[in-house]
Amino acid sequence: MKFTKVHVSDEVRRELRKQSFDNWQWDDPEMLILLRQMYIDLNLIGKLNIDINVLHEWLYEVYRNYNIVPFHNFKHCFMVAQMMYGLTWLIDLPSKLDTLEIFTLITSAICHDLDHPGYNNAYQINAKTELALRYNDISPLENHHCAVAFDILKKDKTNITKDFSRDQFKRFRDGMIRCILATDMAKHNEILNSFKTIIPYFDFNDKEHKSVLMMVLMKVSDISNEARPLSVAMPWLDCLLTEFFNQSDLEKLEGLPVAPFMDREKVSKSSSQVGFIKFVLLPLFETVGKLFPQLENAIIEPVRDALAYYTEMQRALEEEKAKKDS
Ligand SMILES: COc1ccc(NC(=O)[C@H](C)Nc2nc3c(cnn3-c3ccccc3C)c(=O)[nH]2)cc1
Numbered sequence: 001m002k003f004t005k006v007h008v009s010d011e012v013r014r015e016l017r018k019q020s021f022d023n024w025q026w027d028d029p030e031m032l033i034l035l036r037q038m039y040i041d042l043n044l045i046g047k048l049n050i051d052i053n054v055l056h057e058w059l060y061e062v063y064r065n066y067n068i069v070p071f072h073n074f075k076h077c078f079m080v081a082q083m084m085y086g087l088t089w090l091i092d093l094p095s096k097l098d099t100l101e102i103f104t105l106i107t108s109a110i111c112h113d114l115d116h117p118g119y120n121n122a123y124q125i126n127a128k129t130e131l132a133l134r135y136n137d138i139s140p141l142e143n144h145h146c147a148v149a150f151d152i153l154k155k156d157k158t159n160i161t162k163d164f165s166r167d168q169f170k171r172f173r174d175g176m177i178r179c180i181l182a183t184d185m186a187k188h189n190e191i192l193n194s195f196k197t198i199i200p201y202f203d204f205n206d207k208e209h210k211s212v213l214m215m216v217l218m219k220v221s222d223i224s225n226e227a228r229p230l231s232v233a234m235p236w237l238d239c240l241l242t243e244f245f246n247q248s249d250l251e252k253l254e255g256l257p258v259a260p261f262m263d264r265e266k267v268s269k270s271s272s273q274v275g276f277i278k279f280v281l282l283p284l285f286e287t288v289g290k291l292f293p294q295l296e297n298a299i300i301e302p303v304r305d306a307l308a309y310y311t312e313m314q315r316a317l318e319e320e321k322a323k324k325d326s
C-alpha cells in the first residue's frame, strides 16, 4: 500500500514533540503515519539509508504484533515512542548521541512491548507459562518482546536495518536488547542506582555512560503517563487497572499469588498513584533532571501536580469513609 502520499501538517509535527500530545484523538492508522514522521523528522531515513516503503511495512508488521489488551497494546507503544521523541528534542539528544543511538532509542521504544499478553512476569513465572519456561524466569516478557522485534527484522520486506554494515547492526542489536530488557521494573533500582553513581562525572563520550542513559530514557518514556495532562493520563490509568484486575481475577481463579497493587479489593486509583508517583516516578525523574534541567518544567512539574491531585483525592476519599463509619 502506498502511504507516501500522506502529508503531516507542520502544526501536527510541532504537537507531536510535546508532552501534551493527546493520543485519544488519533486512530491506529494515523498513529502509524505519525511514527513514520518521527523517523523522517529525526533525519534517520537519509543518514541510515532507510527505505521509506520498508519503514511503512515494518511499522505495519509491528502494529500487527501488538495484542488487543487493555494497556500493553499498540497505543501504549505509540505513547512510549512519542515520549521518547519529545525527550529527544527537549534535551537535544541529536547533539549528544550519534544517529545510530537515536535510531536505537526510538526503535526500541516502538518494539519494547511487542506481543505483550496482558499478564506480567510474576504471572508468567507463577503460572509456569511457555514464556517463563523458555526464558528460565529471567525477564520472560522483555526477552520475548525483543525476540519478536528481531524476528520481524529478519524478513527482507520489513527489515529497516537491511543497509546497515555488520558493525552498525551489531551496535544496534546490543543497544536494543539492553534498552528493551531495561523496561523490566524488577531492574528499576539497579538501573537507577547505576545512573545515580555516574551522574557526577557523566561523560557523553563514554559508551557505558551512554548505555545507562539510554536505559534510563526507556524507563522514563515507558512509565511517564502521569507527566501528561490529566485528560490524557487518567484514561491510561483506567486501562492499566483494567489489565491489572484481569490478571488478579485470573490469579484468584487459578489459586496463584496476587500482588496487592493489582487486587481490585485493595487498590484505589488514588492510593496506587500516590505511592507510585512518590516512590517510583518522582525519584526517577528528579535524578534524570539533575543531568537535564529541561525536564523540570516539561515533565517533573506536571508529575508533582499529579501527585497533589491524587493526594487530595485520597484525602477526600478517606474523609468520606470516616464520615460513613462514624
Ligand atoms: C517496582 O515494580 C513496580 C512498581 C510499581 C508498579 N505500579 C504501581 O505501583 C501502580 C499500579 N501504578 C502505576 N503503574 C504504572 C504506571 C505507568 N506504568 N506503570 C506500570 C505498568 C506496568 C508495569 C509496571 C508499571 C510501573 C502508573 O502510572 N501507575 C508496578 C511495578
Ligand SMILES: [Zn+2]
Pocket: 076, 080, 112, 113, 183, 222
Ligand atoms: Zn511498556
